[in-house]
Amino acid sequence: MFQSFEDITDPTVGPVRVAALRAELDRRGLDGFVIPRADEHQNEYVPASADRLRWLTGFTGSAGAAIVLRDRAAILVDGRYTLQAQAQVDMAVFDLVDIVETPVADWLEKNLAPGARLGLDPWLHTIGGMRRLKKAAEKAGAEVVAVDGNPLDAVWADRPAPPLGAVALHPPELAGETAAAKLGRLAGILADRKADAAILSQPDSIAWAFNIRGSDVSHTPLPISYAVLHRDGRPELFIDGRKLGNEVRATLEDIADIAEPAAFPAALAALGAAKAQVLVDPAWTSDAVAGSITAAGGSLVEGEDPVLMPRARKNAAEIAGARAAHLRDAAAYVAYLAWFDREAPKGGLDEIAAVETLEAFRAKTGALKDISFDTISGAGPNGAIVHYRVTRATNRPIEPDSVFLLDSGAQYRDGTTDITRTLAVGTPDAEARQRATLVLKGHLAISMARFPKGTTGAQLDTLARIALWQAGLDYDHGTGHGVGSFLSVHEGPHRIAKTGMVALEPGMIVSNEPGYYKTGAYGIRIENLVLVTEPETIPGGERPMLGFETLTLAPYDRRLIDTALLTAAERAWIDRYHERVRAAVGPLVDAETRAWLDAATAPLA
Structure with missing residues (x-):
């Protein structure tokens, strides 16, 4: 099984670990330290060896930060993680702060004492982030100290070793383009931006550019590494050689110079000594990388990671792979829904059983490489914790006449999936049906949207919320995130x-x-x-319009739909979608599941 249900956090360790960190800060003459939820590569999903925020606080969410001063400490998270942080972090040690209302820089500006020395690890803060924190410290009359060696690491006695996950080649028939062709395109982007070189520090950018996939973090096939691209000359890839088999190494050596990560600082210094103009993304490149280049005499060209947009715009092979992955996943998921509908009303199911059974259905495809994130299996009140992860300590039974939220995804070599369905067990109450239908109306508004070139996700986001807003309701997360091609289930730069x-x-x-x-x-x-x-061009229209093709194929739970709240167009869209699901998935499932699917996708009354 891919998901662990062990509760690996313990709020009671907070006081001891914070005290140890404060002692180390005092030894170094520092008055405070910032602990971001990031590693040296700014990964969303970090290896255990870099999960410093979890070790110090117990918080397991994918975004946030902690600040430890001499006399107080705070943990800063957004609205998705408020309930989770309250459950996982010792609130007697840490103040809970909404990071949207009060970003880290704002909190420091208000709480740093004049003359204080604030420690920051320049490998863990981006160029832009470091600037904001320095400006905040300056306003408070304090000083930022870029530490040489992370003080938290000095007191983390049982810190795990860095991962050594094997690297695999991602074939051109799935990538849609050879690595050599991609690297050539990227060199052209450097020329357009008048840069001699570019730093790639995000492993998903490196995975895409070099057509490789790794296994250094859970659920996302990332090869932790660095790369330097050159406008003229071979790229350089800095990766632990123990991750590379003979075939992988030979293939990579055909297109790049391979070196150990320990050689990366010297390569940065060499760029500086050559007076190179180096492209860095201030939102993703660590301040330490930038400082190494400029200290040696180089210049920075600040701009977007050159991989982001080419990676975001999926090519024909990647789109075909996504469709195939979603159809395969749909057959497994629909079989699971039929099973759940038979078993849940009997009682005896709990959140863990729901996760394990869904993984088993996906594994039967014979193509599952991993789940794409820890499944969110939230029964009753646990479903209100936006990024809830079930453990043996929090596991709840799935009770009759309740609402169950299931957010899951899969990693296949040809695509990454992510699907959420909210399921009724028995008869949901009127309020739950009304609010589920309002959510559905927002989901349909995005599904049916047509929009001109240049439209941003921010402009579409309102469509998903308007039905909730009119009822005085809302939600504290984005409406949509980009998704990779057998890469990260959360991929930028686009989002709704x-x-x-x-x-x-x-x-x-x-x-x-x-x-x-x-x-x-x-x-x-x-x-x-x-x-x-x-x-x-819409018939009778004047401008070409973009729209959305729905890739996910699974029925909505009819028991949570109040059809009186839907427009005729919304009902018609659901019926067409359900007809498509029935036609595509029906031939792929057994007779019992097909009978369930026929009923689940029948036209709305």
């Missing part, structure tokens, strides 16, 4: 969210997942992955 400022382009895959969460009662979220389609 209040902060989604990147224009959506044909070939981009993004999730469509509005929600509603009632603390202590239940959570509702409905999610499909959608593909941005090529522009088409």
Whole structure:
């Protein structure tokens, strides 16, 4: 099984570990230290050896930060993780702060004492992030000290070793392009930006550019590494050689110079000594990388990671792979839904059983490489914890006449999936049906949207919320995130969210997942992955419009739909979608599941 259910956090260790860190800070003459939820590569999913925030606080979410000063400490998370942080972190040690309302820089500006020396690990903070924190410290009359060696690492006695996950080649027939061709395109981007070289520090960018996949973190096939691209000359890949088999090494050596990670600082210094103009993304490149280049005499060209947009715009092979992966996943998922509908009303199911059984159905495909994230299996009130992860300590039974939220995904070599369905067990109450239907209306508004070239995710985000807003409701997460091709289930730079400022382009895959969460009662979220389609002129229209093709194929739970709240167009869209699901998935499942699917996808009354 891919998911662990062990509770690996313990809030009671917080006081001891914070005290140890404070002692180390005092030894170094520091008055405070910032611990981001990031590693040296700014990964969302970090290896155990770099999960410093979890070790110090117990918090297991994928975004946040902690700040430890001499007399107080804080943990900063967004609205997705408020309930989770309260459960996992010792609130007697850490103040809980909303990182959206009060970013790290704002908190420091208000709480640093004049003359204080604030420690920052320059490998863990981006160029842009370091600037913001330095500016905040300056306003407070304090000083930022870039530490040489992380003080938290000095007191983390049982810190795991860095991972050595094997690297595999991602074949051109799935990638849609050879690595040599990709690297040539990227060199052209460097020329356009008048840069001599570019630093790639995000492993997913490196995986895409070199057509490799790794196994250094859970659920996302990342090869932890660095790369330097050159406008003229061979790229350099800095990766632990123990991860490379003979075939992988030979293939990579045909297109790049391979070196150990320990050689990366010297390569940065060499760029500086050559007075190179080096492209760095201030949102993703660590301040230590930038400092190494400029200290040796180089210049920085600040701009977006050159891989982001080419990777986001999926090519024909990647789109075909995504469709195939979603159809394969749909057959497993529909079989699971039929099983769940038979078994849940009997009683005896719990959150862990739901996860294990779903993994088993996907494993039967024979193509499952991993799940794409820890499944969110939230029964009743646990469903209101947006990024809940079930453990043996928190495992709840799935009770009759309740609402169950299931958010899951799979990694196949040809594509990455992510689907959420909210399921009724027995008869849901009127409030749950009403709010589930309002969420569904927002989901449908995105599904049916047509929009002109240049439209951003922020402009579409309102469509998903308007039905909830009119009822005085909302949700504290984005409506959609980009998704990779057998890569990260959370992939930028595009997203549908209040902060989604990147224009959506044909070939981009993004999730469509509005929600509603009632603390202590239940959570509702409905999610499909959608593909941005090529522009088409609507009959009678004047401008070509983009739209969405829904990739995910699974029925919505009819018991949670109040059809009186739907428009005729919304009902018609659901019926067409269900007809498509029935036609595509029906031939792939057994007779018992097919009978269930026929009933689940029948036209709405």
